[in-house]
Amino acid sequence: MNPPALALRRINWFHYASPQTFLPVAGTLVPWFAWAAAAFCAAGLYTGFFVAPTDHQQGEVYRIIFIHVPAAWMSMFIYLVMALWAGVGLAFNTRLSGMMASALAPTGALFTVIALWTGSMWGKPTWGAWWVWDARLTSELILLFLYFGFMALHAAIDDPRRADRAAAVLALVGVVNVPIIYFSVKWWNTLHQGASVGLTAAPAMAATMFAGMILMAFAAWMYTIAVSLHRVRSIIFERKRDADRTVQYAKGLRQ
Amino acid sequence: MTWASWTDFFAMGGYSLYVWGSYAVTAAVILTEVALLRLRRRAILRQLTGGEGVRRP
Numbered sequence: 001m002n003p004p005a006l007a008l009r010r011i012n013w014f015h016y017a018s019p020q021t022f023l024p025v026a027g028t029l030v031p032w033f034a035w036a037a038a039a040f041c042a043a044g045l046y047t048g049f050f051v052a053p054t055d056h057q058q059g060e061v062y063r064i065i066f067i068h069v070p071a072a073w074m075s076m077f078i079y080l081v082m083a084l085w086a087g088v089g090l091a092f093n094t095r096l097s098g099m100m101a102s103a104l105a106p107t108g109a110l111f112t113v114i115a116l117w118t119g120s121m122w123g124k125p126t127w128g129a130w131w132v133w134d135a136r137l138t139s140e141l142i143l144l145f146l147y148f149g150f151m152a153l154h155a156a157i158d159d160p161r162r163a164d165r166a167a168a169v170l171a172l173v174g175v176v177n178v179p180i181i182y183f184s185v186k187w188w189n190t191l192h193q194g195a196s197v198g199l200t201a202a203p204a205m206a207a208t209m210f211a212g213m214i215l216m217a218f219a220a221w222m223y224t225i226a227v228s229l230h231r232v233r234s235i236i237f238e239r240k241r242d243a244d245r246t247v248q249y250a251k252g253l254r255q
Numbered sequence: 256m257t258w259a260s261w262t263d264f265f266a267m268g269g270y271s272l273y274v275w276g277s278y279a280v281t282a283a284v285i286l287t288e289v290a291l292l293r294l295r296r297r298a299i300l301r302q303l304t305g306g307e308g309v310r311r312p
Contacts (some may be wrong), residue, residue, distance in 0.1 A: 013263070049264070054257055060268035064277045094296050110288055118277040223285070230292050237299045 016052060017094045019236045026229040033229065044215030052208045056138040065123045065209075067172035069197075070217040074224060075143060076178050078108035082150070083175045086168030096232075099239070101171060102154055103232035107224055109147035119192075127191060135184040136192035139177060146174040160239055182229025 003094050048066035055062040082104040089097030119137065120130045131137065157163035185194045196205055197213070258264040267274040 006304055050257065052257075056269065059270060061270035061273050063267070063274050067277060067281050107288070110284055114281050114284060117280050121273045121277040227288065227292065229273055230296070234292070234295045234299055236297075237303055241299065 017096050019099065019239075021232060022096055023236055026233050028228050030226050030233075032235065033222045033226035034211060037161045037219050037226055040215050040219035040222055042210055043054060044219050048212035049216055050211050053206060055209075058126065061122060061125050062209075066212050066216045067121060068115060068118040069213050070220040071111045071118065072140070073217060074220045075108060075112040075115050075140070076181055078104050078224060079143060079146070079171075079178055082108060083171040086164075086171040089164055090168045090172075095161070098161070098168065099149075099232050100228070101164070101168065103228040103235055104224075105147055105150050105154075106231070107227050109144060109151070111220070111224075112144040112147060114138065116144065117213050132156050132191050134191045135188040136181065136190050139181040139184050143181060144173075144175055146170075146177060148176070 007155070044066060048063060052063075065194045070131055081130055082101045085097045085101040085104070089101065098172070108229065116137075119140075124130050150171055153170055154167040157166055186191055265271060266276075
């Protein structure tokens with residue numbers, strides 16, 4: 001075996017899958033990602049409000065996209081990551097995976113709320129309506145209900161490991177909604193405009209507008225990592241409490 | 256520079272309600288999440304340590 005592969009093998013990756021070893025690692029990472037989020041957010045807001053020009057069609061109201069588009073991207077991406085962790089938890093029965101899925105769900109719901117709210121604030125002056133039952137808007141609303149469903153189902157089951165598995169199945173079934181959201185503007189005639197940014201073509205907007213959006217998207221990424229690592233630490237502590245309680249209870253029993 | 260003055264900036268070309276309404280609610284929601292996270296952490300740490308842990312000043 002060649003040396004690099006050997007070096008890679010020496011690291012026991014499952015070591016970090018243990019909540020107790022992950023706890024301090026996550027704690028060290030949180031402030032770094034939080035500061036990175038703040039820095040990207042400051043740069044993105046500056047670019048969005050002071051560098052990017054006025055849109056010649058929409059005027060200043062277009063400046064909502066600097067939060068709307070990153071929030072909408074995050075709402076879908078977090079769902080995919082959450083479902084991935086849920087799937088890993090089901091397949092390998094690793095405790096940390098279910099905790100990661102639970103840590104991501106509230107932040108995913110938060111970004112979905114922001115995407116819907118800012119979309120509404122953009123829709124009223126642009127389309128003349130706060131809300132329409134358009135394919136893009138409706139599927140995004142379903143995404144919000146999927147996040148709520150995941151959290152409610154998890155909260156309804158007392159045993160955390162069972163709750164992890166039940167919620168994981170729900171998360172995996174809900175994945176079908178993500179491509180529906182993403183491609184809705186292509187598959188149906190939606191009032192919502194098509195994608196301005198794609199993987200295959202140059203973005204259909206001024207370079208400075210695009211830069212502001214990308215900076216805000218990075219800020220959303222860093223924020224999500226910081227917040228979910230912070231939350232997963234609390235979850236690990238909370239489940240440890242349950243374990244200790246069980247031990248305390250068992251100690252008090254006659255054997 | 257896009258803006259002639261700060262008044263001009265806050266007016267957002269007549270769309271101030273929609274633009275600032277979006278940014279204000281986003282900021283409020285994010286600050287709420289961060290506050291809830293801190294409360295959750297404080298609650299569980301106090302419970303685990305029985306109040307004997309290191310208190311932040």
